[in-house]
Amino acid sequence: MTTKSLSIPLDFPFPSPKAHPLLTLHSKIQFPCKFPLFSLPQRIQFLRNQCPPKCQNPNDNNNPVPYTSQQEAHFTETQEAISQFLQEFGISAAESNSIALNSPKYAKMLFDSVKDLEEWTSWKSGGDGNEFATLGFKEKVAYMAKEKGDNGKVAFLESLGLSLSSSMNVARYLHGESLPNLIHKVKYMKEILFSDSDDKRLVGKYARCMMMNLSIPIDEDLQQTLSLFEKVEARRGGLDMLGSSEVTFRCLVESFPRILLLPLDLHLKPMVEFLDSVGVPKEHMREIFLLFPPVIICDITGINRKVQALKKVWAFDKDFGKMLLKYPWILSTAIQKNYKEIVSFFHMEKVDKSSVDTAIRSWPHILGCSTSKLEVMVEQLAKLGIRNKKLGQVISKSPQLLLRKPQEFLQVVLFLEDLGFDRETVGQVASRCPEIFAASIEKTLKKKIEFLDRIGVSKDHLPRVIKKYPELLVSDVNRTILPRMKYLKDVGLSKKDIAFMVRRFSPLLGYSIEEVLRPKYEFLVNTMKKPVEDVVGYPRYFSYSLEKKIMPRFWVLKGRNIECSLKDMLAKNDEEFAADFMGF
Incomplete structure (x- = not known):
């Protein structure tokens, strides 16, 4: 297709990026971002319905103005002209047909521009301007597309889901970028950023968690990231769609148009290789890019400098990729600054830095929490007697406890006190199993109490049972407790026997079947020749080391033909055992 060089009067009001006819259309006229999968005649009708003549009243739905066959042909020719125009760039x-069909507002803009110019040339007498009338309609559309000067980028960007105005704005950034290179780059980025996996909603879940625990002044990178999240949240499906290319890519390009300027071979691919070198699997890199897009734009040398500094501070190397996946914001300047403040705060509380670093590696969301907010929870723990070294042990075991709301923490304290614990014992439970105070009362703690009641542990026995083994309140019933109870039943113990054993020694339900229960049961029955019922009276038998205590003492007693109970054999310390059974 050839186009003539025309001399058009400069005073003619052509549509421009700042002022084009589409911007003045009636508010009820809406255009979809994508064409449905119609046949070609249906697509023509679809486009035509979206572009009513300027003389038609948008409110007049009962008497639509019919379109002539010539207008229908022009709509078809508009799309064909756009497709042919794009093919000139290789x-x-x-692909050209797909872009043309999925850029209806761009097509409408060119269509209106041609119609406006035709109207002008129809009344303009004389001059070179009438030369435009000698062109065919497709040539006129191609001419107007060329005059826009974006070389097809606006159509392509609209086909990605951007609005026409956003497409024109972003295209200005891409003046020196060829259309084929841009298309290739976008395909590569979509391949990295979006997968076909079923965990697309998880990225949005991570984003919510990170935002919920952010309470410090933020830098420009975090501000831009939060702005992106806000744009996605405003779309249908909200942040759950952060992992969806249909929603997120357009928002990403609008928020970070510079990403389309990045050279593929000199920046994007080396960035992927760098993340792989620090332990981030390629299939999970999208989570880092989507949760902290400034990483894509940042200079690799600068990112590497930050990574090496973090490795040195936290004294770990091989797990850094996992850390980065948990919390990509650790590369933010504001987050790194807050780390120093957190370490200083806990130093004042006489907590070792190693405990702080362990807590952060396990739950890096702490890095987004202000020290004033951390101080509130530290004060609550201090009221239970958890300070200094104990505080370090608690945050190492359950760092998410630091991000707990004070009122939620106090509710767990009151819950335990209602079970019969005094405040001192509550503190002991918190030191032993702080995970309890990060658990839900309704979804976890109450259900465990109900379960214990069903297996025969009444409310009167709860304080003793929980104090000895508080982990029972946060153990998984289906995966840990029930299988162990089933094993004990299978070896001949009744439900009543098991309940009695739990009341006397609740850690019983915390022991592994393969590593503890089975080998000690088999030694009891097969080697010691004792009935399984013996463990009912002394369930603590399962707590002793088989190799270091049970077997040596059994062989000593057997060598002297001494019969005794499990309690007499194991409860005594070494001196007492030697005095009673060995004559020392």
């Missing part, structure tokens, strides 16, 4: 016919 784009395949199939």
Whole structure:
């Protein structure tokens, strides 16, 4: 297709990026971002319905103005002209057709521009301007597309889901970028950023968690990231769609148009290789890019400098990729600054830095929490007697406890006190199993109490049972407790026997079947020749080391033909055992 060089009067009001006819259309006229999968005649009708003549009243739905066959032909020719225009830049016919069909507002803009110019040339007498009238309609559309000066980028960007105005704004950044290179780059980025996996909603879940625990002044990178989240949240499906290319890519390009300027071979691919070198699997890199997009733009040398500094501070190397996946914001300047403040705060509380670093590696969301907010929870723990070294042990075991709301923490304290614990014992439970105070009362703690009641542990026995083994309140019933109870039943113990054993020694339900229960049961029955019922009276038998205590003492007693109970054999210390059974 050829186009003539025309001399058009400069005073004619052509549509421009700042002022084009589309911006003045009636508010009820809406255009979809994508064409449905219609046949070609249906697509023509679809486009035509979206572009009513300027003389038609948008409110007049009962008497729509009919379109002539010539207008229908012009709509078809508009799309064909756009497709042919794009092919001049080396784009395949199939891809060009797809872009043309998925850029209806761009097509409408060119269509209106041609119509406006035709109207002008129809009354303009004389001059070179009438030369425009000698062109065919497709040539006029191609001419107007060329005059826009974006070389097809606006159509392509609209086909990605951007609005026409956003497409024109972003295209200004891409003046020196060729259309084929841009298309290739976008395909690569979509491949990295979006997968076909079923965990797309998880990225949005991570984003919510990170935002919920952010309470410090933020830098520009975090501000831009939060702005992106806000744009995605405003779309249908909200942040759950952060992992979806249909929603997120357009928002990403609008928020960070510079990403389309990044050279593929000199920046994007080396960035992927760098993340792989620090332990981030390629299939999970999208989580880092989507949760902290400034990483894509940042200079690799600068990112590497930050990574090496973090490795040195936290004294770990091989797990850094996992850390980065948990919390990509650790590369933010504001987050790194807050780390120093957190370490200083806990130093004042006489907590070792190693405990702080262990807590952060386990739950890096702490890095987004202000020290004033951390101080509130530290004060609550201090009221239970948890200070200094104990505080370090608690935050190492359950760092998410630091991000707990004070009122939620106090509710767990009151819950335990209602079970019969005094405040001192509550503190002991918190030191032993702080995970309890990060658990839900309704979803976890109450259900465990109900379960214990069903297996025969009444409310009167709860304080003793929980104090000895508080982990029971946060153990998984189906995966840990029930299988162990089933094993004990299988070896011949009744439900009543098991309940009695739990009341006397609740850690029983915390022992591994393969590593503890089975080998000690088999030694009891097969080697010691004792009935399984013996463990009912002394369930603590399962707590002793088989190799270091049970077997040596059994062989000593057997060598002297001494019969005794499990309690007499194991409860005594070494001196007492030697005095009673060995004559020392």
